[in-house]
Amino acid sequence: MRIVLHIDMNSYFATVEQLANPFLRGKPIAIGGSVGTRGVVVAASMEAKQMGVKVGMNHPEAIQVCPHLQFIDGDPTKYQFITQTFIDIAKRYSEYIDVYSVDEVFLELTDLVPDIQGAIHIAKLLKQDLANEIGSYLTCSVGIARNRMMAKVASNMKKPDGLSIIDETNIKEVLDWIELTDIPGIGPRLKVRLFDMGIRTLSQLGNHPVTNLQRVFGPNYGTMLSEMGKGIDHTTISHISEVALTKSMGHTYTLKQDTYNRDEIYNTILKLGEKVGRRLRRDHYQGRMIWVWLRWADFSGTNGRVTLKQYTDNGYFIYKVAVSIMEGWDFPQPIRAVGVGARLLIHQGKQLPIFEQDKKQHRLQQAQDAINDRYGEFTIKPARIMHTGLTRKIGGFKEPHQFK
């Protein structure tokens, strides 16, 4: 039987900020977009959560439940640095590891420990390593179970600093009392549909005729739901040497104010397209499908995509394609947000282009990328996007942070 361990860092971004800056410890803080934009809370410290601050809340709402809430600008460099340390520690315990997000990993412990007790021992060692090497202020919740899904459910049962187990002795109870939406894969929409079918608990989902689920949700998804209801998950965790390739890259941006102005929209798409191109080149990807997306004032959206004959990593080209997709579109209401990106990616390694024409373009881009990498986003950029909101420096010089 399998043994899977899931680690979930508690209030990650906010706690890392408190770790880096002792003055923030013990205080309610939130990570969010720059103040003044139409941002939401991206992460909240334990102190803020106790006051009722939740991830996804907008600024005024958060201030209302927690008047002394301090907003901090997020610093991805800092989080990535800690995440790398965290991953390096986790790797010591299993070579079968899935880095699920910036603050979560799954470890396959099957064949490495004799039983659940062995996994508990590993979990304790791991927690101790994290405390020693990152700092005891940052805690994590660990879940141990027979598969990924239930391990994640387990780690969610006690926060912060938890260690929870789901195995044969308690799985029936868990399936009986757990909220449907506590299962990764079941969100609010699905919950409503299942409620309408008379399904309120995971046990009921598991006992529901699978043919009926397949009829309503399709053969594949129906089968998966039925298995979820039984606490079954066959998803494997691959070896550390198998790198998962990125499948899609894109950027979206919410405008300071809703607008009908096509020029402003196209300008923003150009900026975002350049950002996408730069990231594609930096990571040695090219994409063959370009997508563009608009969100209207009422929060509904529309999108278009087109598949190209050739692959590209050129930001200006991505912008041109995006604009061509939008050509026939009407603007029935003002636009709130736009997005653009590339899919159907291939990873290239560091090959150089073959044709002379391409070579020249390639050298130009390399020079531009090098400057932007050093001095921050959009130091060099198409003239059209000069003197606009997105030109502020992002990144730039960052000294390694001191922790503990």
Place this chain on the structure above:
DNA sequence: TCTGGGGTCCTAGGACCC
């Protein structure tokens, strides 16, 4: 001064080819 930004995966339907 209502509701961010980064992604993944699934389904349905139409076009097209053999």
Place this chain on the structure above:
DNA sequence: TCTGGGGTCCTAGGACCC
């Protein structure tokens, strides 16, 4: 000329996750 099936590619839309 009419008919059908299978497979693949593409677009569009949506749900969900952190």
